[in-house]
């Protein structure tokens with residue numbers, strides 16, 4: 001008798017390993033912070049709930065933090081809110097810590113960025129062992145990432161665009177982020193779509 005077992009296994013493509021990257025959910029970017037985004041605290045709560053309910057969707061959970069030591073022209077006393085900003089995300093200050101809502105997420109790695117420059121992208125960051133986000137993702141065999149956090153129009157966008165440049169399948173979960181302004185959010189979403197970033201909401205997942 002011939003072996004009639006269906007020979008499917010060699011054709012099955014395993015799903016890519018997926019990471020959730022939680023960008024800059026810090027009090028400095030929430031209401032009451034130095035550079036507060038409207039809806040920031042609500043994003044923090046929703047991200048925490050999402051991770052609690054859907055941690056099994058991810059092989060790795062990572063966080064990024066703006067962590068400015070001497071960022072040069074990133075800070076200005078007369079900021080233009082394009083290339084210069086009021087002081088925010090100062091290293092080792094309470095408002096640069098992870099948002100208290102995320103206290104229990106138990107991230108696999110955390111990177112800090114912008115120590116000596118703008119640091120808009122999570123890919124500019126390193127963890128306490130000096131590993132870049134790219135190294136952490138590569139070492140974990142990650143092929144796909146979901147990006148959430150603050151702000152959609154700035155650090156979420158830059159992180160998602162860099163993820164595409166690194167060849168990662170990239171999604172932004174739009175109800176787990178908020179832009180600095182509605183107009184900048186719209187522009188950021190157009191740029192991300194053009195770069196092949198998939199925009200979707202938790203209801204679509």
Ligand SMILES: [Zn+2]
Pocket residue numbers: 066068074088089114118
């Ligand atoms: Zn900054």
